[in-house]
Amino acid sequence: MEMLSGAEMVIRSLQDEGVEYIxxxxxxxxxxxxxxxxxxxxxxxxLVRHEQAATHMADAYARxxxxxxxxxVTSGPGATNAVTGIATAYMDSIPMVVxxxxxxxxxxxxxxxxxTDILGVSRPVVKHNFAIKNPKDIAETIKKAFYVAxxxxxxxxxxxxxxxxxxxxxxxxxxxxxxxxxxxxNPATRGHSGQIKKAVDMLVAAKRPVILLGGGTVGGRACxxxxxxxxxxxxxxxxxxxxxxxxxxxxxxxxxxPGMHGSYEAxxxxxxxxxxxxxxxxxxxxxTNSTEKFCPTARVIHVDIDPSSIxxxxxxxxxxxxxxxxxxxxxxxxxxxxxxxxxxxxxxSWWNQIDxxxxxxxxxxxxxxxxxxxxxxxIEAVHKVTNGEAYVCSDVGQHQMFAAQxxxxxxxxxxxxxxxxxxxxxxxxxxxGVKLHYPDAEVVCVTGEGSFQxxxxxxxxxxxxxxxxxxxCINNGSLGMVRQWQDMNYESRHSQSYMQSLPDFExxxxxxxxxxxxxxxxxxxxxxxEKAFAMKDKLVFLDIHVDAAEHVYPMQVPKASxxxxxxxKTERT
Amino acid sequence: MRHIIxxxxxxxxxxxxxxxxxxxxxNFNIETxxxxxxxxxxxxxLTVTTTGSDRVIEQITKQLNKLIxxxxxxxxxxxxxxxxxxxxxxxxxxxxxxxxxxxxxxxFRGQIVDVTSSVYTVQLAGxxxxxxxxxxxxxxxxxxxxxxxGVSGIARGxxxxxx
Ligand SMILES: Cc1ncc(C[n+]2csc(CCOP(=O)(O)OP(=O)(O)O)c2C)c(N)n1
Ligand SMILES: [Mg+2]
Numbered sequence: 001m002e003m004l005s006g007a008e009m010v011i012r013s014l015q016d017e018g019v020e021y022i023x024x025x026x027x028x029x030x031x032x033x034x035x036x037x038x039x040x041x042x043x044x045x046x047l048v049r050h051e052q053a054a055t056h057m058a059d060a061y062a063r064x065x066x067x068x069x070x071x072x073v074t075s076g077p078g079a080t081n082a083v084t085g086i087a088t089a090y091m092d093s094i095p096m097v098v099x100x101x102x103x104x105x106x107x108x109x110x111x112x113x114x115x116t117d118i119l120g121v122s123r124p125v126v127k128h129n130f131a132i133k134n135p136k137d138i139a140e141t142i143k144k145a146f147y148v149a150x151x152x153x154x155x156x157x158x159x160x161x162x163x164x165x166x167x168x169x170x171x172x173x174x175x176x177x178x179x180x181x182x183x184x185x186n187p188a189t190r191g192h193s194g195q196i197k198k199a200v201d202m203l204v205a206a207k208r209p210v211i212l213l214g215g216g217t218v219g220g221r222a223c224x225x226x227x228x229x230x231x232x233x234x235x236x237x238x239x240x241x242x243x244x245x246x247x248x249x250x251x252x253x254x255x256x257x258p259g260m261h262g263s264y265e266a267x268x269x270x271x272x273x274x275x276x277x278x279x280x281x282x283x284x285x286x287x288t289n290s291t292e293k294f295c296p297t298a299r300v301i302h303v304d305i306d307p308s309s310i311x312x313x314x315x316x317x318x319x320x321x322x323x324x325x326x327x328x329x330x331x332x333x334x335x336x337x338x339x340x341x342x343x344x345x346x347x348x349s350w351w352n353q354i355d356x357x358x359x360x361x362x363x364x365x366x367x368x369x370x371x372x373x374x375x376x377x378x379i380e381a382v383h384k385v386t387n388g389e390a391y392v393c394s395d396v397g398q399h400q401m402f403a404a405q406x407x408x409x410x411x412x413x414x415x416x417x418x419x420x421x422x423x424x425x426x427x428x429x430x431x432x433g434v435k436l437h438y439p440d441a442e443v444v445c446v447t448g449e450g451s452f453q454x455x456x457x458x459x460x461x462x463x464x465x466x467x468x469x470x471x472x473c474i475n476n477g478s479l480g481m482v483r484q485w486q487d488m489n490y491e492s493r494h495s496q497s498y499m500q501s502l503p504d505f506e507x508x509x510x511x512x513x514x515x516x517x518x519x520x521x522x523x524x525x526x527x528x529x530e531k532a533f534a535m536k537d538k539l540v541f542l543d544i545h546v547d548a549a550e551h552v553y554p555m556q557v558p559k560a561s562x563x564x565x566x567x568x569k570t571e572r573t
Numbered sequence: 574m575r576h577i578i579x580x581x582x583x584x585x586x587x588x589x590x591x592x593x594x595x596x597x598x599x600n601f602n603i604e605t606x607x608x609x610x611x612x613x614x615x616x617x618x619l620t621v622t623t624t625g626s627d628r629v630i631e632q633i634t635k636q637l638n639k640l641i642x643x644x645x646x647x648x649x650x651x652x653x654x655x656x657x658x659x660x661x662x663x664x665x666x667x668x669x670x671x672x673x674x675x676x677x678x679x680x681f682r683g684q685i686v687d688v689t690s691s692v693y694t695v696q697l698a699g700x701x702x703x704x705x706x707x708x709x710x711x712x713x714x715x716x717x718x719x720x721x722x723g724v725s726g727i728a729r730g731x732x733x734x735x736x
């Protein structure tokens with residue numbers, strides 16, 4: 001058998017796992033691993049400028065491709081810098097493997113230089129973490145890490161490796177396991193047939209059904225099946241923030257997003273529904289508003305791979321534990337055999353009602369007549385120049401909600417945002433991670449001047465690796481989402497939400513060798529976008545000045561039901 | 574309601590901290606907790622008593638099950654079960670009270686496991702109520718120190734928790 005050092009085993013395991021890229025940053029405790037990395041060329045490494053960016057790159061790669069992203073960081077500050085990115089992946093169930101260096105085993109617990117108990121720190125925000133206690137365990141542990149990260153409900157897994165486990169001169173037998181079995185971990189591979197049958201009967205009997213399609217359908221690669229089901233039954237579909245693109249926005253059966261900034265028609269339809277089929281959505285507080293007032297007439301069929309997501313916030317009438325893909329496939333099979341279909345008249349009047357709701361609001365916003373852009377206009381223009389085909393990686397704030405509302409996604413895995421944790425600073429590294437793997441695709445980062453400054457150091461990484469992403473900075477000169485809440489709840493006392501001393505973004509981008517365009521007037525927008533997207537090999541930063549007074553609407557009234565919304569600054573449902 | 578949940582988990586470093594971390598992270602309440610390896614040294618068994626509404630208890634069992642190192646668990650309060658807790662209690666036992674204390678220990682079927690001229694150390698096993706009742710019967714003024722193991726439990730009859 002082959003004899004390898006622990007450091008070589010780490011890299012070989014990644015090779016054998018088929019990993020093409022890892023993202024990371026070196027330091028004392030991972031130097032042996034970095035040396036092993038140097039001596040091969042199968043696994044390529046992207047040197048970021050801050051470990052947080054490494055985790056977001058890996059995360060976004062995973063979101064776009066479905067394969068786990070891999071991160072390598074050193075102990076102490078390297079690992080703690082990665083925590084925000086690990087937590088981001090955890091909240092959105094993204095498969096990721098983070099290898100962190102650790103001080104030598106005999107120093108653990110002595111407050112050694114750059115020692116942090118990263119197993120303890122990361123515990124609440126990982127699916128699992130492993131400590132390597134013996135170099136012989138490295139290959140098997142890494143295999144387990146990939147298996148746990150990517151099976152069941154995916155999530156980040158940390159593997160902590162003390163430096164002395166990787167000593168170059170200590171060689172051990174290496175073999176990479178082909179398969180892993182863990183007696184304590186057996187995620188469901190299919191749903192309960194009896195429950196699925198019951199669910200299909202309810203779907204057929206429903207008069208006002210809605211399918212709620214969430215991140216579990218997008219991540220579970222079950223969008224085609226879900227769409228087939230929706231079409232077969234002519235059911236309206238609402239896609240959550242994490243489910244956007246899971247059902248084509250251009251389809252007339254699509255209602256838009258539910259929840260706090262969901263569309264009027266989606267929230268109204270859910271509120272009045274008699275049946276909700278949730279496919280991989282988890283009824284979080286930004287979707288349900290008050291759980292007591294949530295959808296009073298609806299029975300709930302809840303399909304989720306994670307039993308703990310079911311009946312956590314909203315009681316399910318029919319719980320189905322299993323992967324969305326296999327469950328929906330089974331539902332389609334039953335519908336193939338059972339020719340019963342929903343009552344056509346009932347469904348027609350349901351659709352009629354929905355169409356009336358659509359007309360009431362329909363995403364309407366006012367434009368300025370002095371040329372000052374509204375953020376919504378920017379997103380619509382970006383949609384136009386990219387033919388709706390781009391990967392849109394978003395930061396967090398008003399711009400994120402505008403992007404979610406106005407970039408009408410027709411395909412899954414194209415909308416990449418930090419939905420659960422809401423991590424400002426996510427968008428730019430995320431766009432980099434996607435662009436690296438899909439060099440021919442149009443990759444856009446929609447950001448705000450606040451969020452962008454949380455990871456702008458990555459301009460440098462983009463120069464080094466030639467990552468020509470297009471950055472749409474919706475510059476409202478303020479932490480817009482904070483400001484909106486202050487406008488609505490604090491009589492416009494803008495406490496610390498105004499951004500002073502913004503950099504000259506053009507000069508900043510140019511300092512790193514990138515292109516930049518500033519847009520201050522509506523008339524400049526389309527030409528600037530066209531010019532930017534024509535520069536295929538250039539990172540272009542578009543500093544687009546917009547109306548700072550704009551709010552995101554609809555906005556649900558706090559502690560109320562789904563149907564209680566502000567539709568604009570003055571009008572409430 | 575009070576529930577007793579018995580958990581079989583991999584006997585690995587860190588597994589216990591995951592369980593404890595889960596309870597604080599998710600705002601679940603722990604009344605007692607005990608843990609020890611089983612006859613199979615790769616497994617340890619943990620018993621936790623907790624209180625909560627049905628919904629909370631359902632979440633507790635689901636979240637525990639989700640921990641990668643948890644192999645199996647059962648909510649013993651779902652069926653007939655035996656629950657025991659062991660207490661060591663140090664009592665002032667001087668003068669005329671010495672006999673009275675001895676009698677009370679006998680009534681509760683405790684054992685005096687250490688003796689000095691002024692102190693009895695008593696070992697007592699039973700459910701939580703029995704231990705509480707014993708302390709009441711003795712009277713707090715005589716209690717110098719107590720240590721309780723926390724509840725452990727097992728299902729009655731044929732049912733077993735094993736892999
Ligand atoms: C790391 C982090 N810190 C704080 C917040 C709270 N927060 C949410 S949105 C927002 C404002 C974002 O400002 P900007 O990026 O300029 O976007 P805008 O809302 O103006 O479009 C803040 C501070 C957050 N989500 N993430
Ligand atoms: Mg802003």
